[in-house]
Amino acid sequence: MAVTSGYALSLPATWIPIPTGFPWQSFDDPTAWATEVADSLLKGLDAPQEVRSGVREAAEALQTMPSPLPGALERFWRVEGIGGPTVVAHLYVTESDVDSAEGLMDMVRAGIGGRVQTWRVWTDTAFEHAIEAVIVAEIDGATVASVRQIGVRAGLVYLLDFLTEDPLLLEAVQSELQDIFRSIHFATGV
Numbered sequence: 001m002a003v004t005s006g007y008a009l010s011l012p013a014t015w016i017p018i019p020t021g022f023p024w025q026s027f028d029d030p031t032a033w034a035t036e037v038a039d040s041l042l043k044g045l046d047a048p049q050e051v052r053s054g055v056r057e058a059a060e061a062l063q064t065m066p067s068p069l070p071g072a073l074e075r076f077w078r079v080e081g082i083g084g085p086t087v088v089a090h091l092y093v094t095e096s097d098v099d100s101a102e103g104l105m106d107m108v109r110a111g112i113g114g115r116v117q118t119w120r121v122w123t124d125t126a127f128e129h130a131i132e133a134v135i136v137a138e139i140d141g142a143t144v145a146s147v148r149q150i151g152v153r154a155g156l157v158y159l160l161d162f163l164t165e166d167p168l169l170l171e172a173v174q175s176e177l178q179d180i181f182r183s184i185h186f187a188t189g190v
Contacts (some may be wrong), residue, residue: 006187007093007158012176014080018063018088020072034059041079055082062088068163069111076180078173085169089162089177096157101129104150107157108133112146126185127151127158132178134170145170149181158184 011017019025019033027033038056062077067090078087098104101121108116114137122130130151137144145167149160160181164170 007184009180009185010183011076011180015076015078015176015180018075018077020075030060030063034063041082062086068161078176085166087162087169087173089160089180092159092161094157095155096152097155098152098157099129101131104129104131104152104157105133108148108150109135112137112139112144112163114138122151125151125182127153147174147177149177151181151184153186
């Protein structure tokens with residue numbers, strides 16, 4: 001069950017939030033949002049209309065795609081490499097009675113199974129307990145890798161997840177995802 005909480009996070013300039021529903025901010029629908037994204041990303045470039053349409057269509061497709069796991073609270077698109085591999089990370093928040101890093105390790109393979117390749121405990125976050133793990137799994141006949149940052153605070157588990165079939169892409173964005181996860185902070189008393 002996805003829940004909301006009193007958190008905020010900071011995205012690097014190369015990442016933008018993808019709305020999970022509408023209305024969202026000043027946008028009534030996915031097309032209006034995707035058009036604004038395309039215009040913003042291509043501002044100052046002499047991009048032909050077919051490029052603008054392609055970026056708008058890509059943004060709209062990402063907005064309407066289902067999340068890998070049910071209940072994504074937020075998702076983020078790395079826009080630096082438009083035209084290259086698509087990088088979308090998802091943030092999930094759910095209630096849990098987990099109260100240790102070991103308990104988080106029990107949850108880290110949720111939804112994909114597979115094998116934990118590497119993991120570490122984090123102490124420099126706003127969470128009571130936090131870990132990062134890289135998981136490799138077979139899904140629909142393809143080998144996929146996932147980097148997951150997962151933390152617990154006040155009975156809520158936060159999972160930042162990125163799945164890809166390209167291990168080099170995973171390695172390329174892992175430090176950016178770590179920065180996003182570390183940026184999560186909470187209102188006083190949460």
